Amino acid sequence: MAGVSKTPGPGEMPPAHLRVTHQDREHVVEHVKAAYADGRLDKFEFDDRLERAMTARTHGDLMPIMYDLRMSPAVSFPPAQSSAPTPTAEASESNERLAAALAHFLPILGFPIVGPLLVLLIGGKSSPYIRKHAVEALNFNLTVVGGSFLLAISFVGIVLVPFILIVSLILGIVASVSALSDNEYRYPMTVRLVK
Structure with missing residues (x-):
């Protein structure tokens, strides 16, 4: 035929x-x-x-x-x-977003440097997405902690420290939501010591 x-x-x-x-x-x-x-x-x-x-x-x-x-x-x-992602790929992607958001959220819970550092050490090796967010959170929190210590020396600085801490909490929440939404987030006025 x-x-x-x-x-x-x-x-x-x-x-x-x-x-x-x-x-x-x-x-x-x-x-x-x-x-x-x-x-x-x-x-x-x-x-x-x-x-x-x-x-x-x-x-x-x-x-x-x-x-x-x-x-x-x-x-x-x-x-x-099928071009649709597999359930395992979706799960691993959502786990990466969750871990990245955790890097921004742990400082709000009282772990400003240790939280992002742990996320970086645990998940940063296996996921570039987690590493990017953990490094950004770590650099921001190093900047906030260092700046707060330096400002605490002067009287004007003592007045500014609570304001800086409130702003850092708000920025941490915004960064967490960005990480969960699969978006990149850059903190303002951050000294990026960790690359």
Whole structure:
């Protein structure tokens, strides 16, 4: 039958005149994507081969696309791959956001330097997102604690210290909400000693 493509056995090439199925096209597309990811195709070649693969009608149309890509690693994607994140990815992402928010919230609970430092040491190695927020929280709280000690020496500073502490509490809450919302947050007037 002209409209049906038989699946070739190992090492067999289907006849060039046989029409391709959606699965045949998808298989070639995955090989082209893998070759592009490996750096074996530039953007122009990638776009050209993708277009030719998606519009191919026969195996003869697909063969030139794959000719120099035969050595590409086997692609094991399912035919209809969903772009929705898996439940494990969602859980790990929400855990990262929670840990990042904790780095900003622990100082409010009375752990201004120890809290962000613990979050940085525990979660910062495995997650760039946690590290970024923990470093920002640590730098801000080092600035607040250092500034409060320096200001406490003078009479004017003693008046300003409670105001600074209230502002730091508000900024900590705002930063926690930003971390939970998967947003970047930068504290104002912060000396960034930790990178």
